[in-house]
Every structure is written in C-alpha cells, then in structure tokens.
Amino acid sequence: QWFVKVEPLVGPAMEAVKQGEADFVPEQWENTYFRWMENLRDWCISRQLWWGHRIPAWYCSCGEVVVSQNEPAICPTCGSNDLIQDEDVLDTWFSSALWPFSTLGWPDETADLERFYPTSVLVTGYDIISFWVSRMLMMGVHFLPDVPFRTIVIHGMVRDEFHNKMSKSRNNTVDPLEVIEGHGADPLRLALLQAAGPGQDVPFSMDWVEGARKFGNKLWNAVRFVLNHTGAGSVPADAGYPDDPSPESAWILGRLGEVGERFDALSDEYRLADAYSMLYNFAWSEVFDWYIELSKALTDGPEADEVRATLGVVMRDVLKLFHPVIPFVTEELWKELVGDGFIASSAWPVVPPVSAPPSMTTFQELVTGVRQFRATHGLSPRSELKLVIDDPNGVAEAWWDRQFLSLVSVVPTYGTDAPEGSTRIVAGSLTAYLPMEGIVDVALEKERLNKRIADEEDVVRKAGAKLTNADFVDKAPSAVVEKERGKLAEAEAKLASLRAQLVDLG
Numbered sequence: 001q002w003f004v005k006v007e008p009l010v011g012p013a014m015e016a017v018k019q020g021e022a023d024f025v026p027e028q029w030e031n032t033y034f035r036w037m038e039n040l041r042d043w044c045i046s047r048q049l050w051w052g053h054r055i056p057a058w059y060c061s062c063g064e065v066v067v068s069q070n071e072p073a074i075c076p077t078c079g080s081n082d083l084i085q086d087e088d089v090l091d092t093w094f095s096s097a098l099w100p101f102s103t104l105g106w107p108d109e110t111a112d113l114e115r116f117y118p119t120s121v122l123v124t125g126y127d128i129i130s131f132w133v134s135r136m137l138m139m140g141v142h143f144l145p146d147v148p149f150r151t152i153v154i155h156g157m158v159r160d161e162f163h164n165k166m167s168k169s170r171n172n173t174v175d176p177l178e179v180i181e182g183h184g185a186d187p188l189r190l191a192l193l194q195a196a197g198p199g200q201d202v203p204f205s206m207d208w209v210e211g212a213r214k215f216g217n218k219l220w221n222a223v224r225f226v227l228n229h230t231g232a233g234s235v236p237a238d239a240g241y242p243d244d245p246s247p248e249s250a251w252i253l254g255r256l257g258e259v260g261e262r263f264d265a266l267s268d269e270y271r272l273a274d275a276y277s278m279l280y281n282f283a284w285s286e287v288f289d290w291y292i293e294l295s296k297a298l299t300d301g302p303e304a305d306e307v308r309a310t311l312g313v314v315m316r317d318v319l320k321l322f323h324p325v326i327p328f329v330t331e332e333l334w335k336e337l338v339g340d341g342f343i344a345s346s347a348w349p350v351v352p353p354v355s356a357p358p359s360m361t362t363f364q365e366l367v368t369g370v371r372q373f374r375a376t377h378g379l380s381p382r383s384e385l386k387l388v389i390d391d392p393n394g395v396a397e398a399w400w401d402r403q404f405l406s407l408v409s410v411v412p413t414y415g416t417d418a419p420e421g422s423t424r425i426v427a428g429s430l431t432a433y434l435p436m437e438g439i440v441d442v443a444l445e446k447e448r449l450n451k452r453i454a455d456e457e458d459v460v461r462k463a464g465a466k467l468t469n470a471d472f473v474d475k476a477p478s479a480v481v482e483k484e485r486g487k488l489a490e491a492e493a494k495l496a497s498l499r500a501q502l503v504d505l506g
C-alpha cells in the first residue's frame with residue numbers, strides 16, 4: 001500500500017483558509033474543514049480497483065522499487081529490463097485533488113494555468129468538504145503554491161419532502177431526467193434553487209416543481225399581454241426607461257430598481273435562494289397581479305406610449321433577471337419581445353432611481369378590501385359600488401379615481417360622514433365606507449356579524465378566565481401563557497372591528 005504523509009501538507013492548507021485566501025460560504029463550514037484537518041492521519045492512496053490512474057511504481061526482481069513520471073526502461077540498480085508496474089490504482093480523491101491544475105496542463109506552465117488558476121468559486125455539497133475540498137486545497141497550496149479557488153460555496157443536499165436522505169432502500173429517490181421529461185428543466189431548476197438556502201438541505205417535492213411550472217405559464221401569459229400592446233420585437237435590449245412615467249408606472253419602475261439592487265446584493269453574498277424567492281414574489285404579486293392590471297386603464301389614454309414602454313422594459317428586465325435559472329423559457333420569450341440577440345449577451349439591468357407615489361400601499365389595501373367585500377357577499381366583480389373615503393391627511397391622489405373604476409368598478413367620493421348602513425375598510429390613516437343599501441341584505445348582514453361577535457366573545461371569555469386563574473399563570477410554561485395572551489389580544493381586536501361594523505350598519 002502507498003501512503004501520503006499529510007503532516008507537511010496540513011499546516012499550509014489550514015493557514016491559507018485562516019488567512020482568508022480561500023473563504024467558505026456560509027462561513028460556519030470552515031469548522032468542518034478545520035476539524036477534519038486537525039485530526040488527519042497519513043492517507044492510504046492505493047486502491048485495488050480496475051479503474052483509475054495506475055500507481056507510477058515499478059518493481060524489479062532484485063528488490064528495487066522505481067517511482068517515476070515516465071516508465072523506466074531498465075532497473076537503475078541491476079540493469080534488468082524486466083520491471084513490473086504496481087497493479088493498484090490511485091484513490092479517486094487523490095486524482096481529484098489534482099484536478100484544479102492537472103486539467104490546465106500542469107506541471108507545464110501553460111497559458112491556461114496562468115489564466116485560470118486559481119479560479120474564483122467552487123460550488124459543492126458539505127458531504128465532500130473532507131474528501132475533496134480539503135485535498136484540493138492541500139495539493140494546490142503544496143504544488144502551485146496557491147489555493148485552487150477563492151470562495152467555496154456550500155449548498156444543501158437534495159432530500160425528500162420529509163427531509164429524509166434519498167436512498168434506493170427507502171425507495172424515495174427521484175430521477176431528475178424523469179422530472180425534466182414531465183415538467184421541463186426550467187421548473188426543476190427554479191424549484192431546487194428556491195429551496196436551497198445556503199448550507200441547508202433541500203426538501204424535494206413535486207409540488208415545488210409544479211409551482212415553478214405554473215410560474216413559467218404565468219410569465220408566458222404576461223409576456224403575451226405585453227406583446228399585444230408593444231408589438232413583437234419592439235423592446236430595446238438595453239437601457240431606455242421612460243423618463244416621465246405616470247404614477248402607476250413610476251411605482252413599478254421604482255420597485256424594479258429596488259428589487260434589482262437587492263437581487264444583486266443577495267447574489268454577491270451567494271444567497272441565491274433568497275434572491276430568486278424575492279424576484280419570484282415581485283414578478284408574481286407586483287408585476288403580474290398589480291402593474292399589468294393597473295396598465296389596463298392607461299393603454300387607451302394619453303399615457304399610452306409611456307405605459308407601453310414601461311410594460312416592455314419591466315418585462316424585459318424580469319426576463320433578464322430570471323434567465324440564469326429558467327434559461328429556456330426566458331430566451332424563447334426574449335426572441336418575441338426583444339427579437340434581437342441573446343439575453344446572455346445583453347447588459348445586466350441597472351434601473352435609474354424613480355420616486356414612486358407614496359400612496360400606492362394605501363390604495364392597494366383599499367382595492368383588496370373592496371375585493372374581499374365582493375367575495376364575502378358573492379357580488380359580481382362588475383357590479384358598480386360607491387365608496388366614501390374619509391381622508392383626514394390628504395393621502396389620496398388624483399390617479400386613484402380611474403383605477404378604482406377600472407380595477408374594482410368603484411366610484412369614489414371624498415367626505416367625512418359615514419353613510420347609513422355601510423361597511424368600513426381601514427387603510428393607513430384612511431377609512432373608507434361602502435354603503436350596502438340595495439347591495440347586501442342589511443338584516444342578514446347584521447345577523448352574520450352578531451354570530452361572529454358571539455364567537456369572538458366566547459374566545460375572549462375563555463382566554464380571560466385562564467389568564468385570571470393564578471394557578472394557570474404561575475404553573476404553565478411561559479410560552480403557553482404568552483400564546484393565550486396573544487389569542488386574547490387578537491380576539492379583542494377582531495371584536496372591536498366587528499362591533500364597529502355593526503354600528504356602521506345603523
């Protein structure tokens with residue numbers, strides 16, 4: 001058997017990480033590395049296998065052993081040409097330890113070695129920090145002498161949805177090729193990346209892949225909508241943000257800029273799961289669910305050109321940001337929207353700062369409240385409703401009116417008096433009243449509210465009784481007592497709101 005004496009290799013390789021020549025991300029994994037290195041024993045590198053690099057040692061019948069880069073013709077001691085090479089091969093991790101430089105032409109001082117060694121980032125799983133990462137570091141620092149990579153990003157391991165290790169005996173393995181066959185490569189990659197928080201294991205569930213596939217459909221439909229307004233191939237690949245946006249467009253451009261900046265910051269820290277989760281939520285909840293809906297009121301008006309341009313650049317930048325994880329879908333859509341070159345050769349988006357209207361959140365809360373009201377009472381989305389908005393701080397803006405009409409078929413008026421028989425929606429400093437006469441059966445509504453009030457009163461009574469019981473408060477674990485206090489506070493808040501609604505009904 002052949003061994004590597006590790007003592008001369010360990011010190012310099014540990015020192016390189018301590019000095020920050022190579023960094024683990026997340027940093028905690030350097031402890032795994034140090035623990036392994038501190039306890040290292042001499043490394044047996046001969047293996048009795050058929051495959052692998054053959055050990056470069058030759059034996060002569062006189063007892064001489066020759067270790068050489070090239071096959072020796074004769075024995076240096078007795079001159080015999082009857083030399084037999086060792087039949088063992090090198091441990092695969094020994095060969096792999098040389099990989100960062102042996103692939104670049106080492107030991108020759110090649111141009112590739114000069115250009116690509118050390119490389120910037122190694123991405124790998126924590127299960128081979130000891131087998132592979134530590135050995136590449138030892139060999140690199142010894143032979144080059146420099147670390148083979150500056151950053152070591154440790155990702156999670158893919159497990160089943162119950163966090164169990166995948167194994168044939170458990171029969172819980174998933175064949176990625178089958179998933180790709182059924183759902184596509186883009187959804188699989190997006191699902192895995194979103195689940196892979198740094199250094200955490202990745203629970204794999206087909207629901208995740210299915211969710212990612214639905215996102216692809218949603219993106220496809222959103223681009224179709226935009227194409228109807230912009231026309232095919234009309235969006236410039238780089239730059240060109242509208243400089244005088246409408247309030248709605250200013251909002252989405254402002255958000256796009258914030259999201260882009262945060263995305264870059266998270267990516268620089270290798271927090272790709274966080275970066276893509278944030279982008280996914282932005283695209284779905286803000287671009288698809290809000291901006292596309294808001295744009296519908298504007299595409300026929302005086303803002304039409306500006307809104308078309310904003311739709312185009314926002315969707316184009318969303319494609320660019322998603323391209324690294326869903327390359328197929330985004331490239332296909334890029335061809336239609338931009339029609340010029342490849343996404344990968346376009347510039348990464350940098351959106352100039354745009355100040356958004358401050359009242360957008362309040363407006364969204366009011367619209368959401370109206371939608372909930374319709375849903376609760378089974379009203380058609382197109383039936384026209386009146387809304388009286390009490391706005392003591394002057395938050396409302398002129399653009400609200402057209403959007404209320406377009407999004408929720410609501411005609412707003414502004415005033416301080418609650419109309420008789422109305423329900424209220426509170427958003428920030430605003431209170432809005434929805435008159436229910438002729439829309440909702442007020443008697444039935446009162447009955448419904450009284451029932452809910454009785455339920456909440458019940459919760460308050462029970463929680464209150466527990467919390468005034470000294471025995472419970474003293475003896476129960478503090479988390480349980482806290483939970484009970486939370487329950488009481490929540491029920492009291494609900495009760496106040498329900499009672500106010502009842503008063504509004506007159």
Ligand SMILES: [Zn+2]
Nearest residue numbers: 060062075078
């Ligand atoms: Zn010999």
